[in-house]
Amino acid sequence: MHGKARFAYIAEVDISIDDGPGINEREFVHELLTNHPDEVVCVLPYPASPSGYHDARIAYVTSHRGRNPFFYLVYNIALFLKVIKLHRQHPFDALVFRLNLIPLVPPLLHYTLRAPIILKTLAGYTTFSGLAGEKQRYITRLAYPLYKLSISKARLADTVSIPYIEWLEKNFGIARERIVLIPNGANTNLFRPGDKTAYKRRLGLENFDFIIGYVGALATLRHVDLLIKTLQELKTDKKVGLVLVGKGPDREFLQNLAEELKVSDRVVFAGFRPYQEVPDIMKTFDIAVDLTRVPMKIGEKSVDASYSQKIPQYLACGLAVVAWDVPDNGFIESIGIGRLVKPGGDDLKNLSAAIQHLLDLPDAERSDMGTRAREHAEAKFSVHNLTSERINAWRASLRA
Numbered sequence: 001m002h003g004k005a006r007f008a009y010i011a012e013v014d015i016s017i018d019d020g021p022g023i024n025e026r027e028f029v030h031e032l033l034t035n036h037p038d039e040v041v042c043v044l045p046y047p048a049s050p051s052g053y054h055d056a057r058i059a060y061v062t063s064h065r066g067r068n069p070f071f072y073l074v075y076n077i078a079l080f081l082k083v084i085k086l087h088r089q090h091p092f093d094a095l096v097f098r099l100n101l102i103p104l105v106p107p108l109l110h111y112t113l114r115a116p117i118i119l120k121t122l123a124g125y126t127t128f129s130g131l132a133g134e135k136q137r138y139i140t141r142l143a144y145p146l147y148k149l150s151i152s153k154a155r156l157a158d159t160v161s162i163p164y165i166e167w168l169e170k171n172f173g174i175a176r177e178r179i180v181l182i183p184n185g186a187n188t189n190l191f192r193p194g195d196k197t198a199y200k201r202r203l204g205l206e207n208f209d210f211i212i213g214y215v216g217a218l219a220t221l222r223h224v225d226l227l228i229k230t231l232q233e234l235k236t237d238k239k240v241g242l243v244l245v246g247k248g249p250d251r252e253f254l255q256n257l258a259e260e261l262k263v264s265d266r267v268v269f270a271g272f273r274p275y276q277e278v279p280d281i282m283k284t285f286d287i288a289v290d291l292t293r294v295p296m297k298i299g300e301k302s303v304d305a306s307y308s309q310k311i312p313q314y315l316a317c318g319l320a321v322v323a324w325d326v327p328d329n330g331f332i333e334s335i336g337i338g339r340l341v342k343p344g345g346d347d348l349k350n351l352s353a354a355i356q357h358l359l360d361l362p363d364a365e366r367s368d369m370g371t372r373a374r375e376h377a378e379a380k381f382s383v384h385n386l387t388s389e390r391i392n393a394w395r396a397s398l399r400a
Contacts, residue, residue: 005398006090007040007118008083010105011098012064012075016047016054018275020309024121025098026053027187031387033057039391040096041086045075059086072102079105080112087113093398094118099150102143106150117150118394119157121182122168123307148172156397158182158390160307162327163296170298180393183328185386186312188378190276193318193370194283205268205284208241210359213285213319215278215310216292218248218269223291225254226351231263233352236359240266245281247272279317286366287358288314289322291351293343303327304343312381318370322354331380337373 015026025044032040033055046060047053061082064075083095083105096118097106110117151157151172158180159165165181168174200206218224224244234240244254244267251269258264273281282288292308304326311329314321315337323329325340332338339354341347358366379385 004039005093005395007094007096007394008043008086008092009040009096009120010043010079010083011120012045012100013098014045014048014063016049023275024184024309027185027383028387029055029058031383035384035387036391041092043079043082043086076105080108083109084112087115094155094394096120096394097150099147103146103150107146107153110150110153116155116398117153118397119151119154120390122151122157122159123161123164154178155400156180156393158393160184161294161296161305163298163303163305164307166303167296167298180390182386182390182393183381184307184309184312185381185383186309186316186377188316188382188384191279191282191313191316191377193374194280196283196286199280199283203281203284205241205243207239208266209238210236210240210286211284212240212242212355213245213282213288213314214243214290215245215282215288215313216290216308218244218246218251218254220250220253222248223293223347224250225257226347227289227291228254228258228263228267229261229348230352230355231266232261233348234356234359236356238359240359241268242266243268243270243281243284245270245273245278278313282314282317282319285314285317285319287322287338287355288317288319289355290314291324291341293324293326312377315373315377315381318374320358320366320369320373322351322358331376335372335376337369337376 009032011025013021013025015022015029029042032042041059043059043061045063048063059082061078062075064072092115094116095109098120106117151174156178157174159168160183165176165179168179169176205211214227216222231242255269258267270281290308290310292306294305296303296305306324306326306328311321311323321332321338323332323340325342329340333340339357341350341354
């Protein structure tokens with residue numbers, strides 16, 4: 001291969017939508033368009049909200065408009081024809097896919113164009129894990145042969161979780177040397193520390209002496225109920241507030257729980273906020289909590305993964321983090337940027353103890369912890385650095 005390789009990056013995700021996958025892909029695509037425009041052509045569904053994000057440099061195809069079967073079929077046909085047309089104009093050296101629920105196009109294009117496949121962000125969060133909904137699990141079982149075919153043909157795949165590497169090897173037979181660990185990242189220019197006092201005043205949170213923050217889905221699967229219960233367990237003279245940012249199916253239940261526990265005056269349900277507003281809210285936090293725990297079935301054993309997109313964002317804002325003690329989060333305590341909670345046993349007691357530890361720290365010590373968190377985020381979790389790492393892995397796979 002002479003000169004620069006040419007890649008087609010193909011994802012079903014609508015990057016105009018402010019959900020987790022949409023934001024993750026938006027940041028990644030922005031980096032590709034900005035720093036690798038001569039190597040990568042991005043092929044994406046037309047945005048549902050073009051005013052929110054639209055870029056003329058993207059090769060758009062018909063939107064699949066959610067999960068309507070007819071429009072999803074039209075989208076797949078349009079995608080197939082678009083990539084063939086682009087390939088005829090200027091051949092691709094590899095096709096890079098982010099697999100979705102029904103990966104029909106990857107094997108079809110692989111066999112039609114005789115081009116190698118590379119897979120981005122293989123994760124079992126919405127499909128194969130214990131957190132998937134019943135409909136998602138049903139579709140996944142039907143689509144399993146397509147998943148297996150796509151993964152078996154992949155020259156390289158990256159994943160966001162340590163346990164997921166073993167899971168892929170066990171369930172799909174992909175060799176470990178063809179799997180690269182690339183965690184979720186954060187836009188460290190957007191997510192950064194700020195004047196906590198000023199932002200608390202701006203957002204009407206100045207009555208709290210100490211704020212525990214959470215950003216994500218309001219669902220018991222995220223253990224947000226456990227987080228609310230910790231407010232009764234903390235021993236302090238400070239007025240501690242819990243700020244919950246996001247929406248979800250269990251909001252009413254969680255509000256009722258706060259009322260029953262008589263802590264509703266200390267819990268702020270901030271609701272869903274546009275992506276651009278989230279960093280300002282995070283700047284009001286003193287510590288941040290992520291209790292995502294994804295059970296992965298690997299043979300006869302079950303291993304917990306935790307590859308939350310929020311942890312890198314918290315760290316980028318200079319926040320100490322409380323999270324589950326699972327393989328993906330081991331770095332948090334090893335470099336002193338937060339506390340880990342042993343899952344199992346008395347989760348409420350263990351979580352309360354971790355938060356209490358950070359609450360009791362002198363302000364200067366917690367500030368030092370936040371500085372280390374920011375430095376780690378810039379070095380290990382910046383979208384810019386992770387995109388470069390991913391591109392380098394793609395290039396190396398073609399030379400192998």
